[in-house]
Amino acid sequence: MDDFRALVERMQRMPDQLHEGHFRQKYQPVAHIAYGWLTRCSRTADAIVVLHDAGFDGEVPPLARCLLEHVVALRWLVAVGDEISAPLRSVHGHETIKFLEALRKTASGQFDEEQFAKILASTEHDDHGRDHFHAFAHRARLYGREEDLTSYHALVMESHATYQSAVQYWDPETKETLVTSRADYDWLEFATCYLYRALFAYSEIFMAPPWRNELNDVKQHLITLNPAVRAELDD
Structure with missing residues (x-):
């Protein structure tokens, strides 16, 4: 476990600050x-490592889902470059409108309508690309790996209020209640593999992809720790 933790810490030291001019042309706007x-x-x-170290493995799934979605x-x-801007603006505008409507119905105090107007003026609040952005399954099939969708379904069941999220805290046979989750999953390996994939993808937007030697070394360490992860890592 310390090996995975060390790899996470090593990868977190790789990214530099955002420097204009270092990116390939189609990625500069995004x-x-x-x-x-x-x-x-x-x-x-990093948060997954902290929860694991504190004994909260059962509470990791919402964070693991977030990590998977962002990878x-x-x-x-990386696949579409600045074409991603339109669906992002569309969804941002659409969700802002929904939030504003909810505030108008429920807010007990005042809120800044002018600020919302500025946000909406900078977005495209139609349905362009909305289904594509929100349907994670569609994106995962196009840009992810086969196991991403399987993991996502499992993480959704653990993150939402479901039977699966409840049964982690009692024994289905004896009905004996538990103080901590009985879930058993190697979240440190999960966090390490997905952070590797995130860094590898991010490096693609640069004119000269950085960290490739370091990432290859991390990959070899991961494969040494668990040969089965070879198929999960991006080449």
Whole structure:
């Protein structure tokens, strides 16, 4: 386990700050999006390690789902470049409208309508690309790996209020209640593999992809720790 933790820490030291001019042309308009998604991946992987160390493995699934979604999103961005801007603006506008409508119905205090107007003025709030953005299964099939969708379904069942999320805290046969989750999954390996994939995808947006030697070394360490992960890592 310490080996996986060390690899996560090593990968977190790789990314530099966002530097204009280092990116391939089709990624320049969305480089800040890629950087934000990579940072979310890095910090989420770190949070998974923290929860694991504190004995909260059963509470990791929502974070693991977040990490998986952002890795697939990075691969989507790498595949389409700045074409990702339109569906992102569309969804942002659509969700802002929904939030504003909810505030108007339920907010007990005042809120800044002018600020919302500024947000909506900078977005495209039609349905262009909305289904594509929201349907994770569709994105995973196009830009992810086969096991991503399987993992996603399992993580959704653990993240939402379902039978699966409840049964982790009691024995189905004896009905004996438990204080901690009985789930048993190697979240450190999960976090390490998905952070590797996030960094590999992010490196593709640069004119000269960075960290390739370091990432290859991380990959070899991962395969040494568990040969089965070879098929899960991006080449």
